[in-house]
Amino acid sequence: MSRRAGLITALIAVILVALWFLPAWAPYFYIFVAAEILILGLFAAGFNLVFGYTGMLSLGHAAFFGFGAYVTAMLLLHFDTPLAFALIASLAGGGLLALVIGFFCVRLTEVYFTMLTLAFGMMVFSVAQQWRSFTGGSDGITGFAVGSFGLGLDLTLGNPAVYYQLTLVIVTLAGLCLYLITISPFGLILRAMAENPERVAFTGIPVRRYRLYSFVISGAFSGLAGGLFAPFTRVASPETLHWSQSAEPVLMSILGGSATFLGPFIGSAIFVLLETWITSFTDRWMLFLGIVLALMVMYLRRGLLGTALDRLTKRG
Amino acid sequence: MESFIAALMNSLALGMLLFLIAIGLNIIFGVLNIINFAHGALYMLGAYITYTVAVLTGVSFWIALFAAPLIVAAIAVVIERVMLHRIYDRPITDSLLLTFALLLIIDETVRWIWGSTIHVVDPPASLSGTVRLLGIQQPVYGLFVIAMGLIVGLGLWGFFSGTRAGRVMRAAAIDRKMSRLVGIDVPLVFTAVFAFGAGIAGFGGAIAAPIRAISPAMGANIIVESFIVVVIGGLGSFPGAFLGALILGAINGFGSRYLPELNLVMPYIGMALVLLLKPQGLMGRTAS
Amino acid sequence: MITRITTPLGAAVVGAGLTLGATASAQEPISIGAIYILSGVGSTYGEFAQNGANLAIDEINEDGGVLGRPLEITFEDSQLEAQAAIQAMRKLVYQDGVDVLMGLDSSGVATGVVPVVPEVETPFIITHAATPDATGKLCNEWTYRNSVNIPQNIKGAAIMADESGANSWTTVGPDYAFGHQSWEYFQRYLGELNPDATFSDDPSFPAFGTEDFTPFINTVISNQPDGVFISVWGSDLVNFTRQANDLGFFDEDFEVLMSLGAATEVLSALGEQMPTGITVGTRYWYGAYDNEMNKAFVEAYRERHETPPSYNAQNAYSAVYAYKAAIEKAGEVDKVAIRDALKGMSYQAPMGEVRFREGDNQALVGPTYGVTAEDPDSELRLLDPQRNFAAEDVTPPLSETGCNLGG
Structure with a gap:
């Protein structure tokens, strides 16, 4: 077991090194593809803390992701805030919004929880859409400059290669934090709750409060992902708050495997690469996605990574 | 006063249309324990079939009104046999995921077959124009929509309480194992229920065709509204779908008239309030 | 087919x-x-x-x-x-x-x-x-x-509105930047042309993609303005027009001006359901x-x-x-x-x-505006009379654009 863990760690290290030097060997366009995979992967991994680990399907996580995007975009636009501080604000903002929304949502379970997250998510979307003077309405926030990073680092963030490498570092650090959370005693309690909340409650653990903790941490990382996304796409728009944006991390977690930590990242890579690849020769990408998703839900519910790991464990 | 009556009648027409979609959603949830994300797409299919029958082939709108639900129900049989029956034992969230995939497939296929241009269907001559009622001019078709909603509602109520098939469906919903023991063919009932619910959505699409622009976006627009309706009324509840549809119809009909700034956000506030105060919905059974 | x-x-x-x-x-x-x-x-x-x-x-x-x-x-x-x-x-x-x-x-x-x-x-x-x-x-x-662009499109509308003689105006527009900007430019340009023009403080902005325009149509009918400026477009405009037909909107006694009503996709979707005698505009008219x-x-x-x-x-x-x-x-x-x-x-x-x-x-x-009329050879409406606006009459001067890239 420890040998396999070592192997996986080594593999991840190799991938990370390869990703770091991506601008040196891959076509320029793949910098953008890789940055998108990393950011959406972080969003999906943050989301999966609630979905895969705590067993609750949220259809409102775009609220946190989009909120993070708006926070960073507005700080950059109005105050020329160094990016590091804008990202910290997005992380905190996502967590705070998740605290407010989660306070209500964790009272419910199963499909009622899902519907309530959908309602709150769409409330945030509606506000961004209609409060034109503050949020820019349907146009969102555009035309902000990405200036300095802060923290004494001299980075040319306008250069996509530099921004990509920064994204890689931040996503790696954030992913590591998330991973440590999932293997901590807290993370184990979450898993136990997903399997049998009654039994966990019986041991005296306040289930509802733990669900809220999980929701807030998940919202904070989603907010951070949104904060990285706005300077990458150069816009914070209401679409990042819409329920269809909430569906993306769900699809990614399913594709990669929601029971594994790296599943959402793998799912993000599959999703973005497939989309890039398929849309280059047909605009029927949604049809293809629908069929793949249907097959995954019916036959490979544990996702690609999850299924692969199952096979490996069976053999070993 | 006049604008109040206008808003009221409009809310009713809107509510009845929502009812036609939400009722199928609720029947399917009640019996199959599936939340059908693709229900709006089935409604859209109904509208496109109506367009094809009534406009392209030139047969009358009245025939389309029968053809649309039947064809949609037939498609639903295939969907249930190929896809849905595999996930009845899974957590309910899996049904959301699978039917979301279905929504993508149907949306794209519709765009493939009919293109993405806007289509319209003319209402039959007997239902166009306005009549004077309650002191204002009312569109005849709006009154027709209200009447159709009420007829379908009453018909379904009679069906579930007064016929053997209706009682079998209810029995299957309450206890699958028991139903099988007393000789009810449960898989067949499930297929029939999904086709039935989808057929009503197809009928809703046919009814909507003369008043809505038929475009590939119409399914996605209505599905979230239908969720609001069934959540407010109560998931799986028959009278709930009716009440929820009337409430959302009123929120939209009066809200856009009197509170335009809060128009978008109000339905979601209503949905959240109901979920927090009475998660089973206004008409839902209190014990699950 | x-x-x-x-x-x-x-x-x-x-x-x-x-x-x-x-x-x-x-x-x-x-x-x-x-x-x-x-x-x-x-x-x-x-x-x-x-x-x-x-x-x-x-x-x-x-x-x-x-x-x-x-x-x-x-x-x-x-x-x-x-x-x-x-x-x-x-x-x-x-x-x-x-x-x-x-x-x-x-x-x-x-x-x-x-x-x-x-x-x-x-x-x-x-x-x-x-x-x-x-x-x-x-x-x-x-x-x-x-x-x-919007200023060129709307300046044409304002000139048509001025010549119609109608003084009190309201709007129905999509509730996003385009609808609000169209109404802002319309008020500014028409206000310059006709100092007597008044503008409703109860304009209607249905959400983009609204399926049911009835409440907004009823609002306009009950307010009884002299003219209504409509910037709704695409499939929304098709929905709007059909529902407005049902409610007798076009039989009312006010001027109707649609800034994108002559878009061919709208005309071909509506066919004979597009009323005659209303003023419609487009950004290019094939017959013009x-x-x-x-x-x-x-x-x-x-x-x-x-x-x-x-x-x-x-x-x-x-x-x-x-x-x-x-x-x-x-x-x-x-x-x-x-x-x-x-x-x-x-x-x-x-x-x-x-x-x-x-x-x-x-x-x-510049845009083209015209009045919808029956076409004896087709189910689609044509524009008669029609009018092309010259660019110099509708384009705002450079100083108003907020852009100067230098000559």
Whole structure:
């Protein structure tokens, strides 16, 4: 077991090194593809803390992701805030919004929880859409400059290669934090709750409060992902708050495997690469996605990574 | 006063249309324990079939009104046999995921077959124009929509309480194992229920065709509204779908008239309030 | 009938392939990247743009291409989202290596994309999005627009409104930047023309994609203004008009003015349900330009697609010809050279001679307005009388645009 863990760690290290030097060997366009995979992967991994680990399907996580995007975009636009501080604000903002929304949502379970997250998510979307003077309405926030990073680092963030490498570092650090959370005693309690909340409650653990903790941490990382996304796409728009944006991390977690930590990242890579690849020769990408998703839900519910790991464990 | 009556009648027409979609959603949830994300797409299919029958082939709108639900129900049989029956034992969230995939497939296929241009269907001559009622001019078709909603509602109520098939469906919903023991063919009932619910959505699409622009976006627009309706009324509840549809119809009909700034956000506030105060919905059974 | 849309497109693709094979020789094609809405709401606009651009490319390639090189085009879906459009632009430039860019269907997408165009260092001609900001406060030297923008479109509406004699006005517009900006410009321009004009403080802004316009229609009817200015467009306008018919909206005693009511997709969807005698506008009307190029364009387009070209088709068609002119003027396929050649350039389009104004890169073009009338030969409405607005009468002076790129 420890040998396999070592192997996986080594593999991840190799991938990370390869990703770091991506601008040196891959076509320029793949910098953008890789940055998108990393950011959406972080969003999906943050989301999966609630979905895969705590067993609750949220259809409102775009609220946190989009909120993070708006926070960073507005700080950059109005105050020329160094990016590091804008990202910290997005992380905190996502967590705070998740605290407010989660306070209500964790009272419910199963499909009622899902519907309530959908309602709150769409409330945030509606506000961004209609409060034109503050949020820019349907146009969102555009035309902000990405200036300095802060923290004494001299980075040319306008250069996509530099921004990509920064994204890689931040996503790696954030992913590591998330991973440590999932293997901590807290993370184990979450898993136990997903399997049998009654039994966990019986041991005296306040289930509802733990669900809220999980929701807030998940919202904070989603907010951070949104904060990285706005300077990458150069816009914070209401679409990042819409329920269809909430569906993306769900699809990614399913594709990669929601029971594994790296599943959402793998799912993000599959999703973005497939989309890039398929849309280059047909605009029927949604049809293809629908069929793949249907097959995954019916036959490979544990996702690609999850299924692969199952096979490996069976053999070993 | 006049604008109040206008808003009221409009809310009713809107509510009845929502009812036609939400009722199928609720029947399917009640019996199959599936939340059908693709229900709006089935409604859209109904509208496109109506367009094809009534406009392209030139047969009358009245025939389309029968053809649309039947064809949609037939498609639903295939969907249930190929896809849905595999996930009845899974957590309910899996049904959301699978039917979301279905929504993508149907949306794209519709765009493939009919293109993405806007289509319209003319209402039959007997239902166009306005009549004077309650002191204002009312569109005849709006009154027709209200009447159709009420007829379908009453018909379904009679069906579930007064016929053997209706009682079998209810029995299957309450206890699958028991139903099988007393000789009810449960898989067949499930297929029939999904086709039935989808057929009503197809009928809703046919009814909507003369008043809505038929475009590939119409399914996605209505599905979230239908969720609001069934959540407010109560998931799986028959009278709930009716009440929820009337409430959302009123929120939209009066809200856009009197509170335009809060128009978008109000339905979601209503949905959240109901979920927090009475998660089973206004008409839902209190014990699950 | 069902394959009505796909067959001509397929034929076009085959045709393009054949002509490419015939004339391409060993020359490497000049590559155009196009970003339009190809899925979901409004994808009909992307289809029209594809039709127009493909037609222009086939014509040019049959004629021997540009500088002896054939043209090729790659379409990407904007999904009506700024972030998707920006990603598409990066893909076209960095992955597909296109030489020039065109497209954009919505103001929201344009406000996101325009500031990023200088980063990809590729000329971009906007062919549809009408926000004044694209050639106003967000303008830059890489971005051009060959289509009618909101101020030009609405100035025409204000002149028509002034001449109608109606004084008290209200609006029904989509509840996003476009609808609100249209109403703001309408008030400003009409207020300048007619000091007696008054504007409702209870305007109606239904959400974009609203299915039920009845409450908004009832609001207008119960307010009884002298005139109502409608900036709702596309499938929303089709819905609006049909529901308004049902409620007797057009029988009421007020002037009805639709800034995009003469868009051909709206007219062909509505057919005889479009009332006669109302004032409608569009950013290009196929019957409004009496020149050889327009005649040939309308005929060729009709032959392929069995419908007259919409404004979006003309604008995309025209943009391809703009690039042909710019590349020939530059004498080479170099991004900076093409960008500089476009500056202040005039070229022939179906709309007549079009010039990009130096200073903001906005094309000097004007809208067409007219009164809907029955067409004895068709179910579709035509415009009679119709009126083309000259660019100089409707284009705001450079000082008002918030852009100055220098002469």
